[in-house]
Amino acid sequence: MTSPAVLYTDPAWLITAAGHPDPVLAGIEQQILTGVDLRFGPHDGHRYLHDDSALHAAADGVQVLVVYRCQVTRELLDAAGPGLKAVIRQGVGVDNLNPALLAERRIPAYNIPDYCVGEVSAHTATLALALERRLIPQHQGLTGGTFDIYAGGVPRRLSEHTLGIVGFGRIGRAVARHLGAFYGQTLVFDPYLGADLPAGYGARAVATLHDLLAASDLVTLHCPLDPSTDGMLDVEAFRHMRAGAYLVNAARGRLIDPDALAGALADGRIGGAALDVFSPENPHTDPRWKPVLEHPAVLVTSHRAFLSTEAELSSRRRVAQIARDVLDGRPVTVGRVLPGLR
Template sequence: MTRPRVLYTDPPWLIEDGRLDSGLATVEREVLGRDVELRFGPHEDGRYQITSPQMLERADGCDVLVVYRTQVTEELLDAAGDGLRMVVRQGVGVDNLNAGLLARYGLPAYNVPDYCVDEVSTHTAALALALERQLIPQHQTLVGGTFDIYAGGAPHRTNRRTLGIVGFGRIGRAVARRLGAFYGQVLVHDPYVGRDLAEGYGARAVDTLEELLAQSDMVTLHCPLTPDTDQMMDESALSAMKPGSYLVNAARGRLVEPEGLHKALREGWIAGAGLDVFSPENPHQDPRWHPVLAHPSVVVTSHRAFLSVEAEASSRRRVAELVRAALDGRTHGLVGKVDAPDPVR
């Protein structure tokens, strides 16, 4: 009898010192057992070859695909063949799952929608407060040899300022509880939740994005990537932000249009930005991001808002448990099922 085959396309936790070490898959082997053949995507020169012919070869005959940053395509699904039972996203976002394509193939898909709420909300707060208190220019000035309390400018009292939250799912609500404690008022815009929900978190819902942008001193983004939100923060939206305000994005890189953001910073429409996500993921691969990265009023991190020792351990175990359940035929009622192109919030 052929052993079930599972391909993890690009698991970052297998990489140590720039090399793939399959011996690090301890959690996966513990949960899945010896009866499962574990495969891992091709890795070369410090990177997974996510679009290579070798990836398609390794998908051949697989029962389950576990993707991280790899895009689900017809080629990948066809390479796996008719025995493919399920696709799992090792993370929260589902835009690379290509849910519409999976629906046409009749394949169920799952993500892990809530494993890093603590981490992302904390990271969002860290970026926001670093901007409010001008921590980066203060640090750079002092370590550069100058003691100057006004480096970066004089900050404002946050309890007289307004926090605006775009997207009020799990993470947006956690941000309202945590970061909202520093602000005098919290506004929320999310067309998919009822207005009363915001009240339960000490916030006030507004009907339009434009209304939120015009009134908020700090805007944080927590919405999924959909056709409606793709590059929602373009030049027009950024020019509508309150003068002197900040923008923080720890959700999806394509929510913010880089050229528009650069213009907003250059023209002084906004005071600064905190970014954890970009499109492409590594902003050094797209010259449009270069002037944004170089701007003194920008704080950036390398898509790590989700990261903690505990979150990574939880994600790995929960994904492995999803895979084990699929192989055992126990998928009814599992948390994280993605049923349609509309992403899980």
């Protein structure tokens, strides 16, 4: 009897310090997925191949697909064939799962929605406070030989200013609890929630995104990427931001129009930005991000807000256990993206 097959299309944790995938590193997956044909997507020595015939060949006949940054496409699903039982995202977001396509094919999908709430909220707070306290220019000035308490400008008293949170899911709520403690008030915009839930976190809901932008001194994004939020921070949105306000994004890169952000920074409309995410994933591959990356009031990290040793291990165990349950015909409830499918 043929063993069931599971394909991990692009697992970041499989890459060694030398930059190459090594199946020996898949100990957790091998322990949980015993008796399974465990496969990994093709890698050219520099990156995983997300849209390539070699990936489609690896997907042939699998029962479970596990994607990380890889986009779910018709071609990938066709390559897997009719025996595909589920697609799992090794992460929080669902945009690259292509939920509409999976619903059309009636293929259940899962993600790991809560494995890194503490990490992302801590990273968000760190980025925000680094902007507020002008840590980067202070560090650069002092290590460059200049002792000057005013380097980078004088910080503001946060208790007299307003934090604005766009999206009030698990991470947005954690940010309200942690980062909101520093600010005089916290505003929330989330069109899918009533006013009572933010009030339970000491925050006040506002009716529109523009209302939040106009009233906030620091805006942090924690909403999913979907057609309604794609490019939501555009030229018009930046016009509504309070002069000198900061912007933090540790959610999805495509929430922000890079040209609009570059313009807002160049004309001094906003005070600065801290970004952990970009579209494309590596901003150096898109010239629109160049003026943003080079701006002195910008702080950036390489999409690692989710990262800790503990979070990565938890995510790996949970993904492998979901795959195991799917193969064994057991119900999976936590992380189910398309709950109506059977």
